[in-house]
Amino acid sequence: MTDQTPDPVLAHALSRRSELLAALTALIACPSDGADPAQAPGMEGARRLVEARLTAMGFCALQRLEAGGQPAIYAERMDAPGRPTILVYAHYDVQPPEPLALWRSPPFEASVRDDRIHGRGASDDKGPMLIALEALAAFIAIDGALPINVKILIEGEEETGSPSMPGLLAAHRDLLDADAILSADGARWRPGLVSINTGSRGNGGFEIAVRTASKDLHSGRYGGVTRNALHVMADLIAGLHDADGRIAAPGFYDDVPDLTDAQIAELAAIPVDMDAHLAEIGAAPFGEAGHSTLARLWLRPTLDVNGMWGGYTGAGSKTVIACEAQAKMTMRLVPGQSPSHARACVLAHLRASLPEGATLDLLADRGWSGANAVPDDHPLLLAAEAAMHETTGQIPVRVRIGASIPLTELIETALGIDTVMFSYATSDEDYHAPNEFLRLSAIDEGLAGWVAVLRRIGAQDAAEYAPFRR
Amino acid sequence: MTDQTPDPVLAHALSRRSELLAALTALIACPSDGADPAQAPGMEGARRLVEARLTAMGFCALQRLEAGGQPAIYAERMDAPGRPTILVYAHYDVQPPEPLALWRSPPFEASVRDDRIHGRGASDDKGPMLIALEALAAFIAIDGALPINVKILIEGEEETGSPSMPGLLAAHRDLLDADAILSADGARWRPGLVSINTGSRGNGGFEIAVRTASKDLHSGRYGGVTRNALHVMADLIAGLHDADGRIAAPGFYDDVPDLTDAQIAELAAIPVDMDAHLAEIGAAPFGEAGHSTLARLWLRPTLDVNGMWGGYTGAGSKTVIACEAQAKMTMRLVPGQSPSHARACVLAHLRASLPEGATLDLLADRGWSGANAVPDDHPLLLAAEAAMHETTGQIPVRVRIGASIPLTELIETALGIDTVMFSYATSDEDYHAPNEFLRLSAIDEGLAGWVAVLRRIGAQDAAEYAPFRR
Numbered sequence: 001m002t003d004q005t006p007d008p009v010l011a012h013a014l015s016r017r018s019e020l021l022a023a024l025t026a027l028i029a030c031p032s033d034g035a036d037p038a039q040a041p042g043m044e045g046a047r048r049l050v051e052a053r054l055t056a057m058g059f060c061a062l063q064r065l066e067a068g069g070q071p072a073i074y075a076e077r078m079d080a081p082g083r084p085t086i087l088v089y090a091h092y093d094v095q096p097p098e099p100l101a102l103w104r105s106p107p108f109e110a111s112v113r114d115d116r117i118h119g120r121g122a123s124d125d126k127g128p129m130l131i132a133l134e135a136l137a138a139f140i141a142i143d144g145a146l147p148i149n150v151k152i153l154i155e156g157e158e159e160t161g162s163p164s165m166p167g168l169l170a171a172h173r174d175l176l177d178a179d180a181i182l183s184a185d186g187a188r189w190r191p192g193l194v195s196i197n198t199g200s201r202g203n204g205g206f207e208i209a210v211r212t213a214s215k216d217l218h219s220g221r222y223g224g225v226t227r228n229a230l231h232v233m234a235d236l237i238a239g240l241h242d243a244d245g246r247i248a249a250p251g252f253y254d255d256v257p258d259l260t261d262a263q264i265a266e267l268a269a270i271p272v273d274m275d276a277h278l279a280e281i282g283a284a285p286f287g288e289a290g291h292s293t294l295a296r297l298w299l300r301p302t303l304d305v306n307g308m309w310g311g312y313t314g315a316g317s318k319t320v321i322a323c324e325a326q327a328k329m330t331m332r333l334v335p336g337q338s339p340s341h342a343r344a345c346v347l348a349h350l351r352a353s354l355p356e357g358a359t360l361d362l363l364a365d366r367g368w369s370g371a372n373a374v375p376d377d378h379p380l381l382l383a384a385e386a387a388m389h390e391t392t393g394q395i396p397v398r399v400r401i402g403a404s405i406p407l408t409e410l411i412e413t414a415l416g417i418d419t420v421m422f423s424y425a426t427s428d429e430d431y432h433a434p435n436e437f438l439r440l441s442a443i444d445e446g447l448a449g450w451v452a453v454l455r456r457i458g459a460q461d462a463a464e465y466a467p468f469r470r
Numbered sequence: 471m472t473d474q475t476p477d478p479v480l481a482h483a484l485s486r487r488s489e490l491l492a493a494l495t496a497l498i499a500c501p502s503d504g505a506d507p508a509q510a511p512g513m514e515g516a517r518r519l520v521e522a523r524l525t526a527m528g529f530c531a532l533q534r535l536e537a538g539g540q541p542a543i544y545a546e547r548m549d550a551p552g553r554p555t556i557l558v559y560a561h562y563d564v565q566p567p568e569p570l571a572l573w574r575s576p577p578f579e580a581s582v583r584d585d586r587i588h589g590r591g592a593s594d595d596k597g598p599m600l601i602a603l604e605a606l607a608a609f610i611a612i613d614g615a616l617p618i619n620v621k622i623l624i625e626g627e628e629e630t631g632s633p634s635m636p637g638l639l640a641a642h643r644d645l646l647d648a649d650a651i652l653s654a655d656g657a658r659w660r661p662g663l664v665s666i667n668t669g670s671r672g673n674g675g676f677e678i679a680v681r682t683a684s685k686d687l688h689s690g691r692y693g694g695v696t697r698n699a700l701h702v703m704a705d706l707i708a709g710l711h712d713a714d715g716r717i718a719a720p721g722f723y724d725d726v727p728d729l730t731d732a733q734i735a736e737l738a739a740i741p742v743d744m745d746a747h748l749a750e751i752g753a754a755p756f757g758e759a760g761h762s763t764l765a766r767l768w769l770r771p772t773l774d775v776n777g778m779w780g781g782y783t784g785a786g787s788k789t790v791i792a793c794e795a796q797a798k799m800t801m802r803l804v805p806g807q808s809p810s811h812a813r814a815c816v817l818a819h820l821r822a823s824l825p826e827g828a829t830l831d832l833l834a835d836r837g838w839s840g841a842n843a844v845p846d847d848h849p850l851l852l853a854a855e856a857a858m859h860e861t862t863g864q865i866p867v868r869v870r871i872g873a874s875i876p877l878t879e880l881i882e883t884a885l886g887i888d889t890v891m892f893s894y895a896t897s898d899e900d901y902h903a904p905n906e907f908l909r910l911s912a913i914d915e916g917l918a919g920w921v922a923v924l925r926r927i928g929a930q931d932a933a934e935y936a937p938f939r940r
Contacts, residue, residue, distance in 0.1 A: 203689075212753060213752045213753035214752035215751060217751070219673075219772070219802065220670075220802065220873020221767075221873060221897075222753070222872070224757045224766035224770055224802065224872065225748065226756050227753065227754060230707065230778050231707060231708075231774075233704070233778075234703070234704040234705075234706075234775070235708045237704030238709075239708075274695060281683050281684050282681075282683045282793075283692070283696040284682075284696060284827025285696060286695070293695045297692075300694055302694040304689050304791055305698060306689065306700075307780070307781035307784075308778065308779065308783075308795070309778065310777070311775065311776050311778060312777040312798065313777045313778075316836070317675040318777070319800050319873075322777070323752075323753075327700075328782065328783075328787055330787060356754055357754025357755075366786070366787045401690065403688065
C-alpha cells in the first residue's frame with residue numbers, strides 16, 4: 001500500500017480471516033454439484049449458507065431468480081447515489097468430484113495442508129466468492145455502508161453451462177441493470193504474476209460425417225477400387241491448415257484484425273516462457289507461422305479436431321474399408337469474427353475439398369459464443385488495475401484467456417455491459433480436477449484487492465460508465 | 471458334356487441328390503462355430519458326421535490330426551498307383567451366426583426356399599465339402615476305386631484363422647504329402663460366370679499410435695500453441711498416397727511387377743462391370759491412376775486404414791486437444807512383394823513424415839501372409855479348367871482374389887505344393903452374413919465338375935506334377 005495508514009475496513013476484514021475459513025469449510029461441506037440430481041440437497045445447502053450470510057450483512061431485496069433451472073441468488077445494497085452500480089458475480093455450484101479415488105482428502109471436507117485449503121469448490125468459486133462477500137461485509141461493519149451500489153448475482157449453473165441464464169437475464173433485466181460486472185470468478189493466469197484478464201476467445205463446435213459407400217467393404221474384395229472414408233476424412237482434416245499452420249478455409253480470416261505493434265510489444269513484455277511450460281507436458285510449440293506463442297493463444301483464431309473416429313477400432317484387426325468417418329471440431333475465435341461466418345467458411349472449404357464419390361453431412365452444431373474484450377479504457381478495468389497496483393506494488397499485466405467465457409458474452413448481449421474478472425483463484429489450483437485447492441495467501445491478497453477496488457470504484461462517478469453501456 | 475454317353479459315376483452321384491441334401495441338413499444342424507467355446511458339441515457333432523461318411527465310403531487311415539487347436543480330419547485312398555496324389559481340402563467349422571435377429575429361418579436349421587438351401591455353413595463350406603465327398607463316393611460305388619490317389623484334409627479352424635494349422639502341417643508333413651491341393655473351399659467369383667481363381671493377394675496389418683504430449687490439453691488453454699495428435703495422424707494418413715492414388719512410401723513398389731500386355735488384355739476381356747457393381751453399394755470407382763479397376767483389385771497392392779480414432783468420441787462436444795491418435799492399417803500385396811519389406815517401407819515413410827514434437831509407436835504387427843498365384847501351366851489348374859469347360863461348355867475365365875488366402879501360402883510353405891480352388895459356392899451367398907445360402911443348382915453343377923476333374927486328373931501322370939513341387 002502506498003499510504004502507510006492502515007485501512008480500517010481492510011484491517012477488520014483481515015481480522016475475520018478465521019471466520020472466512022470457517023464459512024468456506026461449511027460451504028465446501030455442501031456438495032453443490034449441479035450436474036448430479038442426487039446432490040440437490042447440497043445445492044440447497046449452499047444456497048442457504050449464502051443467503052444467510054447476505055442477510056446477516058444487511059443486504060436487501062434478497063431473492064431467488066429462477067428461469068427453469070437452478071435458482072440464482074440476488075441481493076442488493078444501493079448505498080451510494082451517484083456512484084457506479086456494480087453487479088458482483090459468483091457461483092455456488094461446483095464441478096463433479098469424480099474421479100473420487102484420486103482425492104487425497106474427501107472432496108466435500110475442507111482440509112488445510114501446505115498453506116492451501118483443499119476441497120471441491122475451494123478455488124472455483126466458493127473461496128473467491130467469500131473473499132468478495134467478506135470485503136463487502138467489512139465496509140458495512142466499519143462504515144455502515146458500501147462505497148458503491150452493489151447488486152449480487154450468485155448463480156448455480158456455471159459448471160453446467162448456465163442453460164437457464166439467458167432466460168433469467170431476459171426476465172430480470174431491470175433488476176440486474178448495472179454499470180458493469182465485477183466477477184469473483186475467472187482465475188488469475190499464473191502464480192506469482194500480477195495480471196488481469198481483458199478478453200477471451202469465442203468458440204463453437206460442430207460434428208461432421210463423411211460417407212463413401214452404403215456399407216463397410218471388405219478390403220480384399222474392394223481394396224484399391226473405391227474410396228475409403230477414413231482416407232477422405234484424413235485428407236479433409238489435413239487440408240484444414242496450410243503448411244504455415246494457417247486455417248486454409250477461404251474467408252476465415254476476413255474479420256480477424258492484424259495485431260497492432262502495441263499488442264505485439266505488450267505480449268513480448270509478458271514474463272512467461274510458454275515454450276518451457278509446453279516442454280513440461282511433453283509438447284512442442286507449434287502454430288500459425290509469424291506469430292508468437294501468446295499471440296497464437298490469445299489473439300489468433302484456431303480450428304481443432306477434438307475427436308475423430310471410423311472403421312474398426314476394437315481389439316485385433318479387421319480388413320474393412322470404412323464407409324463412414326466422423327469428426328468433432330471446435331474453433332476459438334477472436335473479437336471481430338462472427339462465429340456463423342467462420343463456421344460457414346470451414347464447412348464450405350470442407351465441401352469444396354470433398355472428392356467425387358464422398359458425401360459430407362453436418363451432424364451437430366454446438367455452443368456458439370463470440371469472443372470478448374473489455375475496452376482498454378473501461379473505468380472498471382482501470383479501477384481494478386489501480387487496486388492491484390496499490391495492493392501488490394506491481395502494475396498488472398493485461399492478459400487474455402485463450403478459452404471462452406460464454407457468460408461474459410451472454411451478459412454483454414442481455415444487459416449491454418462489460419465484465420471485469422477479479423477472482424483471487426489461480427489457474428493451477430486443479431479446479432476441474434481432483435484435489436482442488438485455494439492458496440491461503442489468496443485470502444489476504446483478495447480481501448486487500450476487493451477493499452481497494454471497491455474504494456476505487458467509489459471514487460468514480462456513475463456517469464463515467466455511460467459511454468461503455470450499450 | 472461333349473460326350474453324349476451318360477457318365478455312370480455322375481449318374482449315380484446325381485441319383486443320390488436327396489441323400490446329399492439330407493446329409494447337408496444334418497451337418498447344418500451341428501452348430502460348428504469354432505469361435506464360440508459353448509459350441510464345442512456342435513464341432514464334435516460335425517466331425518462325427520464327416521468321419522461316419524468317410525468310413526462308409528471306404529476311406530482308410532481315418533484319424534484326427536491335432537496341434538493344440540480344433541482337430542482336423544484326415545483320411546486317404548491310394549487307389550491309383552502312378553496317378554497323381556491330390557489332397558482334397560475343406561473345412562467343417564462355420565462363421566458365428568450373429569446377428570441372429572436378421573435370420574429369416576434359424577441358422578442351424580436348413581431351410582429350402584427359392585431354389586436355395588439356407589443355413590449357416592450351407593455355402594461355406596459344408597455344401598461344397600459334401601459335393602466333393604459325394605463325387606468321390608460315386609466313383610467308389612460304381613468303379614470300386616478312385617481314378618486318382620486322394621488324401622482328405624478337413625479342418626476345423628478355417629473361420630478362426632487356422633491358428634494350429636502351421637504346427638499341424640509341420641507335424642504331419644509325410645502323411646499330407648501330395649502333388650497338389652484341390653480345395654472345396656473358395657467361392658466362385660460371380661453368379662453366371664464360369665471362372666477359376668488363379669491367385670490371391672497377400673496381406674498384413676499393423677497398428678500405430680501418434681503422441682504429441684503427455685496428456686490431453688484444453689483447447690482454450692493450448693489451442694494454437696502446440697500439436698494436435700489428430701491433425702498429425704490425419705497428415706500421416708493423407709500422406710500415405712500421392713495425388714495419383716499411388717502409395718507414397720519410397721520403395722513400396724520395388725518388387726511389384728508391371729502388368730504384362732497379356733494380363734491387361736486378359737483383364738479387359740472379363741465380362742464384369744465393376745463400376746456398376748460399385749454403384750449398387752453407393753461407392754465410386756477410385757484407386758491407383760493408370761490401372762483398370764480389375765487390375766487394381768487383383769494385380770496391384772493397396773494400403774488401407776481400417777480404423778482410426780483419437781480424442782473425444784462420446785456424445786456432445788469436448789474442447790480437447792488430443793495427445794494421442796491411433797490407426798489400424800492393412801496392406802494387400804501382390805506376388806513378388808515381401809510383406810516385411812512393404813511394411814518397413816510404410817513405417818519408414820510414416821516416421822519420415824512425422825513432424826517435430828510428435829512420436830510414432832508401432833503397437834501391433836499382425837497376420838502377415840504373402841500373395842499367391844498358381845503357375846499358368848500347372849497340371850491341376852489345366853485339369854480343373856478342362857473339367858469346367860467340359861461340364862459348362864464355356865472356357866473358364868481366370869480370375870484372382872483381391873483378398874488373401876493365408877492357408878494357400880501356409881500349405882505352399884509347409885508342403886511345397888500349389889492349391890487350386892474348386893468350390894461350387896458363389897461369392898454372393900452371404901456366407902459371412904445372416905441368411906447364408908447355397909444355390910441348389912450348385913449341387914448338380916458341382917457333382918458334374920468334381921466327377922469330371924477327378925477323371926481328368928486320373929488321365930494325368932504323377933510325374934507331370936514333379937516340376938511344380940518345391
